[in-house]
Amino acid sequence: MSDLFQNANQAGNFWERAEMFFARRRLAVIALFVILLLGLPLIDTPSYVKRIYVLIMIYGTLALGLNLPTGYTGQVSLGNAAFFAIGAYTSALLVTKAEFGFFAALPFAALLAGVAGLMVGLPSLRLSGSYLSIVTLGFAEIVRMILANWQTVTNGPMGVKNIPRPFFFGLELSLRNNGAYYLILVILLFTALLCYVLVCSKIGRAFVAIKEDELAATMMGIKTVYYKVLAFVLSAAISGVAGAFYAHFMRYIDPNSFTFDTSILILSIVILGGMGTLRGMYLGAALLVSFPEVLRFLDRYRFVFYGLVLVLMMRFRPQGILGWQSKVPYRFPSGVRRDNIGTNLESIPLSDEKEPLMEVKNVVKRFGGLAAVSDVSFHVDRGEIVSIIGPNGAGKTTIFNILTGIYEIDGGEILFERGLIHNAKPQNIVKMGVSRTFQNIRLFPNMRVIENVLVGTHVNTRYGFFDAVFRTARFRREEAAKTEKAVKILKSIGLDYRMHDYAKNLPYGEQRKLEIARAIATDARLLLLDEPAAGMNPQESNNLLEFIRLLRDRGYTILLIEHDMNVVMNISDRIYVLDYGKLIAQGLPGEITKNPKVIEAYLGGVKEHAKHKRT
Amino acid sequence: MKRRGIFLALSILVFALIFATGTGTAEEKIAKIAVYGPMTGEHAEYGLGFRYATELQVEKWNKRGGAGGYKLEVIVFDDKNNGEEAATIAERVVEDLDVVGIIGSYVSGVSMAATPTFQEAGLVNISASASHPDFTSAGDYIFRNNTVISVEGASTVRGVDKVLGAKKIGLLSIMTDWGRATAAIMTKLIEDNPNLTLVIHEECTDGSDDYSTPIANFKAAGVDAVIIVGMHNTFVPFARQYRQQDPKIGLAAFANLYDDQVLKLGGEYVENTVFPVAYFNESDEPNIVEFRDAFHARAGKNPSSLSAQAYDAAGMICEAIEKTKSNDRAKIRDYVANINYDGVGGEIKFDSRGEAQKVFMVLQIKDGKFVKVD
Structure with missing residues (x-):
């Protein structure tokens, strides 16, 4: 079995070798990071540094949220500050005016932001590209204007002041007792987990397929409308949760806390970190949030330097710092063993009479x-x-x-x-x-060969959003069955030796074959x-x-x-x-x-x- | 090898710096006054104004040998008009125990992201510019050395009454949050004055070029003077259009007219206009002359009233250190709360909410110059 990736730990550049190193020690690395994050505030650090840790995690959460529509589904949003604002205001107003607790208000913040996401997501049925971006930009301005002018509810330009900190069983979660740090850490880890399980499911594959080629995705039976709106709603709800935390952390919010600059900062994190990756979001947030503080010694030149660094990074790593395509082999669901899968396609029973x-x-x-x-x-x-x-x-x-x-x-x-x-x-x-191929090949070029085939199985993969999120038995059974099926199809057409590679790397003839394989996968x-x-x-x-x-x-x-x-x-x-x-x-x-x-x-x-x- | 050389040079530099600062603190006691605000970006002129004013005040004290046995230092932070940065700066400043007070920031919304931290840590914060009505409500460590519109407006009314001697008053206000709120306050102030009658109130859009409709209405109502609630982009064209029809109409407005641009753009049409100010550069009082000249030398222009208020804010903290002979933050707060300070902006004391009670003077434009008349 000549596997392109077998020698990857010897070959490849620094980043790819590093990723391979970490991928092999996956659980250990994650555990190490979590322990590190848990222990970080216990080290004696000035509280302003802890404050920056918290801001990094807030923006990390926001970036994970924006990454769903923008990084994965390919719909660039210039207005995610609006969802952030809606979450912040919902929670701040419920707590200060209706005497809710923070944790009681949190679901409402997510819900209301999610509804706003639905409102922005719906135009995406008709619009795409720059036009959609302009809609999101306009939406964010409208939200800000409403916050500034609906004085009876939002208190207008005066903002909401004296927002209490979150209380957890009577304990006030502040920066000084590290409560704020651990709360946002939990929010960030949950968001990361949610994004991870979504990305590693038919939902994540549908997102990427839509970004790669919307028509081809439609032809594979993906309900593009549903997934595009879903990406926006999830993004909005995640931003809303981040916003709720933000309001109770900053303790004062006004419409100017959520300007276009905020949207751009979130987008910059996504682009700089590496669109369509999860790892990039954490690094992007850490860099972009801490930079202005780290560079403070440069006095009035710090933003000149900041801008310069951004330009240089984009010049030399346009895909984002951690935005390379993974060379780590595709992870099969547990229980699926590639070598045990046969090469014979199952037959479709035929009746004798011609019909x-x-x-x-x-x-x-x-x-x-x-x-x-x-x-x-x-x-x-x-x-x-x-x-x-x-x-x-x-x-x-x-x-x-x-x-x-x-x-x-x-x-x-x-x-x-x-x-x-x-x-x-x-x-x-x-x-x-009924399934088809195209005269001018329409694969999903930046998806792996096996993922292309798995997108084909999408239409008959029978699990929903909640199965994917909670990894139910049904999810695991279906993923295993479809992965086996995909491998079998690839073996039968002679493409299994390249299944981990990206479709765009295949020679022309094999791309044609892959398109047929993908069509077969739809049953x-x-x-x-x-x-x-x-x-x-x-x-x-x-x-x-x-x-x-x-x-x-x-x-x-x-x-x-x-x-x-x-x-x-x-x-x-x-x-x-x-x-x-x-x-x-x-x-x-x-x-x-x-x-x-x-x-x-x-x-x-x-x-x-x-x-x-x-x- | 080259890299190692650079590393060596850097470490020597770092050690030298630590050593240098280490010996400095051992000899004399230091008290720091922090100033924060937008030092870069579109509002940088205000932040830099605060910075220069604070530095000038501290230099003045240090020339006399410091305050209360302490050598004074200014530390400056740029919040680029952003609440998140302001809050981080606040966290950073309160942990530096040499800091006895902080001045800033520029915009209320940005400042109010930081005030809870100052209040909790117990560090005096004096704003020279905040306008949010609840700015000082964060607690007893938060002060404001800026005017409140009702006090300023009362002085406008005084000018209309005493200087212009008008009886029938028209009110023109711009249709913004500020314009509407101020117009409501002015209506009450005019009605409370027995010599004046408010005969008509007109509204206009901010920065409009055509005022023929309100002018016709004012003339029909037979007003003696018009109070304009707006910035000078409203005031100047309105004055020009009205005075072309009626050169004798009385005009009055607010402290934002105190700007050479108004004289340049308005020319003969803005003559005799009255408005209140708390700070007046042309004054010949020695402390104002000293401040104005020093500020001009550093910034290349005359100080605005906001810079003057920052100068006085720094002065109050310096005086508190001098009088209490201490860098104890609580003592400094108690002193500032009960201060009776004679600054470039006149006599200043704070009420129980931490709001400066300022006295306004009335200026009038005469022969293309600002002249103090009351």
Whole structure:
């Protein structure tokens, strides 16, 4: 077994070696850190230093929160100070005006901030990129204006003063008795644990898949809307908890405590530490919060220096200080042993009689005045390999987009297993058993090979948010089963030797294979392969042919778009020919090559062209 | 080898520094006065003003041989107008037992993140600029040497009555939190004065360019004088537009008019305007002349009234050290609470809440200059 990573502790740069070192002693390292953090305030330190420890942990918590939508899901928020403020004000007002205790007010702070997160998350259904960032920015300003002007409730620009410290069974938690330190440490550790369990579940994989390629994620059956909003709501609730602690720690808050600068500081921590990593958040917060204090001796030049350091760090480590891609092998769920997993895909049971799996009847699709697909009908029977061929622009990929729910149709109907599926949501079509690959490969390039396949299993991974958070028996069972399944698929397609590597590092032919593996992982019975042999050399494309035949023998049904005539003629049971959005011929491969219409429209041209090339 | 050389040089330097500071403290007793505020960023001019003022006061005392047997030192902290930094600075300052008092910060919201720490540790904090009504409510160690708008407004009313001799008063206020709150206070003050009648109150947006509507209303109501509740970006264009129609209209406003920009921009249109100030640079009293010239030499410009208030705040702490001959924080607080201080901003004493009771003088613009008239 040639494992790319076996020699990683000898190879690799400093960071990668360090990570490997720590990964091997994982539990010991975590235990050491926790003991260190528990003991830190017991060392005789000036209380202003302890205060900085506390601020670092507050910002660490905020950064972990922001990292969910921004680092993992790819939605940059410029307004997380708003959630921080809502949490702070909710708790401060409940405690000072309604005589709540801190711990009674805390859930309300998280809840109200979470509702605000929902309000910001909802526009993310329609917006992305910079537009979404502007929405979050505007939202934060609105929140600040409400806090400044809703005087009867928030006390306006005068702020909330004399906020009591948290009491824990009669003990006032202050900086001096280290109570504040331990309280925020507990909050930080819980947040870290929450983020960790989420990231290591189908939820975390869905987040990253959305960041990497939202359309591909949709095609894997991920409910992108749900996960994008979930990321925002979680982020907001975590920020709200940090805010509640902040209010009772600072003991005075006003709308100016939560400005754009605060949002930017949190975002800087996430970027500087390393987006989409957990380890980066702690280091980023420690550096960015302590720097201004450490640099105080520079007097009025300290922020010049601070800025300079930021610029240099971004210049030399644009991925963030701890933002490298982990070279540590993917951690299998306990109980899964790679070597015990077989290479044979399970078969899909077939009945003897031929029955249509998918039927397309008189489908019409228009783009403006142009009919991209007009009155096309075809069917694919169980266990068949059917190809659709035709010149460029004939409407082949449009048909795939219709079948998978990307486009709505303007007429006709589509049946899968005798049920109507046209104009259904892509996620539902995947769930019914139709999956696809793309003409221009759409993998999740910065996810590992095995994670790409696991994203494929997402649609039929049956556990929810609470199972993931509490790691229930159901979660462990499902994760183990899906991981085994993913490994088995990779073994059967010959990619298991690269399963720990990142998809972008694979050569072209293997990326195509991985896309097929990912499609199989959805438990699809019908695979739509869009030019699977494109860009492959003859050796690779022969391997692929064999694999597709193997799939057919295991009971899969395959609908193919292909230009490579060698592939099409060798493998297809039946062929449909499309030209200008119309079906011009259908039949067995032998019949198609003799069909004069086809020769005129398509094959003739290609053959002429090919002959020219060879001579 | 090169690295080792640098390390050696650094360690020698560090030891030298420790040694140097170590011998210094052994010989004489030191009392420190801390000053914090925005020393960088957009509000830096205020923080630096506090810093220069405090340094000048302390230098003055040290020239005379210190206070109460202590050599005085100033330590400066930049909070960059941020509450978190202010709170950290507070924590740091209270642990330095040589510190007997702290001046600052600039904005109320930032200062109030720090005042609970000063109060708990028992360290006198005097703000020269806070305007939050509850600033001193954090406790008995927290003082304010800044004006409260009701006292300032009473002096505006005095100027309108005594200097301008007006009877029928119009009130113009900007539509901000400050504008509305101040307008309410002014309404009460005018109504309480038997010589004056408030005939009309108009509102305008902050920094508007066109005042034709309020001016028409004021003229229709037949007012003798208008009190403008606004900054000089409202006052100057209003004065210009009104005086173009009626050169005799009386104008009155607040301490923020004490700025050379008003004379430059307003020209003949702001003549005879009256307004109150607690601190006046043009005074010929020797302590003011001394402070103004020293400040000008250091900062390159005349002190603002806020800098003058910081100067007096530092002076009060110095006097407390001198009179109590102690650096005991509780004794310093007791002395400051009962002080009767003669500063550049006039006689200062604190009420039971820690608010300075200041006396305002009335200035009038005459021949393009600020002149003290009352």
